[in-house]
Amino acid sequence: MxxxxxxxxxxxxxxxxxxxxxxxxxxxxxxxxxxxxxxxxxxxxxxxxxxxxxxxxxxxxxxxxxxxxxxRRQEHHRAYAKLHLHIAQRTTDDTDPLETKERMDRVARLLEQLPDNTRDIFTRCYVDGKKYREVAEELSISTETVKKHVVRALKMLRQGREKS
Structure with missing residues (x-):
């Protein structure tokens, strides 16, 4: 056959x-x-x-x-996002409003430095709260591509925060 x-x-x-x-x-x-x-x-x-x-x-x-x-990959991504959320919450819990505004302005500047596609995907996932699959469907890309952009954005934001 x-x-x-x-x-x-x-x-x-x-x-x-x-x-x-x-x-x-x-x-x-x-x-x-x-x-x-x-x-x-x-x-x-x-x-x-x-x-x-x-x-x-x-x-x-x-x-x-x-x-x-x-x-395993999903758990890794969740742990990474959870860590960054924890750090963000910890740094804003006991600060005065002026420090919080300065920190938010710094984050906004860091976001502006991201490549357009990476910033757009990161914003859709983290600001708009969309799932990777939703963003992938909207942009006609794979969920793996969405994940790569999010990881890249988090890495760049972390590096930018460490420099400032």
Whole structure:
């Protein structure tokens, strides 16, 4: 049988099972779709080497690994954002209004120094409170690109704050 037909059969047979399996870990349909699609891309790349009898197991293990990797990345991003929020709150809790205004002005100046795309994405996520997925859909970019811009913005803001 032609490999394309075999692969197509495996795709149809397991896609929904893999999707719901990923949903148990992730809970976000778009992310799960990306993860399962990525697992199928890997399967296609290594299809000649995969034992057809073990294809189901191979796919489930691959999806599980990708889900766990995604969860680790999310935890890292959450911890990073939480730390910066904590620092911001700590520095504004016991200060007088003049210091707070000066600090806010300094942050505004630092934001202006960010590249336009990075500033726009950072503002949508942190000021407007949008999720990475929402911003990605609005701008027709991947959620990974949104994350990279946010991390870059946080790094630049932190470096700018340390200099001043």
């Amino acid at each position: 032609d490999e394309r037909f075999e692969f197509d059969d495996i795709f149809r047979l397991y896609y929904s099972q893999l999707f719901f399996f990923a949903m148990q870990y992730i809970g976000d349909e778009n992310e799960c779709d990306d993860i399962v699609s990525s697992a199928y891309e890997d399967a296609w790349r290594y299809f000649a080497d995969i034992d057809r009898k073990a294809a189901q197991s191979w796919l489930f293990v691959n999806v599980k690994r990708k889900c766990l990797d995604w969860l």
